[in-house]
Structure formats: structure tokens, C-alpha cells
Amino acid sequence: MRRTPVDLYRMGNAITSRLENIRERDIDMYEDGGKIWVAANSGGISTFSVRGSGKNWWKLDLDAEIPNELRVVNDYGNHWL
Numbered sequence: 001m002r003r004t005p006v007d008l009y010r011m012g013n014a015i016t017s018r019l020e021n022i023r024e025r026d027i028d029m030y031e032d033g034g035k036i037w038v039a040a041n042s043g044g045i046s047t048f049s050v051r052g053s054g055k056n057w058w059k060l061d062l063d064a065e066i067p068n069e070l071r072v073v074n075d076y077g078n079h080w081l
Helices: none
Strands: 008-011 029-032 035-038 057-060 074-076
Touching: none
Parallel strands: none
Antiparallel strands: 008 057, 029 035
16 A cells, blocks of 8 residues: 655545545546546646645545555645645
């Protein structure tokens, strides 16, 4: 299992971190064999290594387990995918 290298924060709402809210511009998808796939290294869901202002920030702790099929990438500054 992979692990998160830093604490990661995501702005959500009072009920959920909204990780299921994936916009078409966030990832590249394609169809193969009648199934929808996500193209590797095509983007991802924004998270941050610094908690922003306001409420409803959700935290994924440093060293949290991440499935091997996923990657956590620092693409610039405190922005992570």
C-alpha cells in the first residue's frame, strides 16, 4: 500500500469531503471493452497540504494508506492531486 507523504486537506461541505465530485476537466476518461476508464496521470481531485480559510475542510492524515492503483502527486506549491 502507498501512503500519503503529508497531511492533505479538501474543502467539502458539512456532510462529505466531496471526493466523489469529479469534474470532466479534472481527469481524462476513455471507453474500452464497454467500460469507462480513467487515463493514468491525467489529473485528479484537488487537495492541499495547507488548510485554507473557512469551514468544512476535511483532512487525510499523513501516512494514511492509499491503494496502489492511486498516486498522490504534488503538482505545484501546496496543491496535490
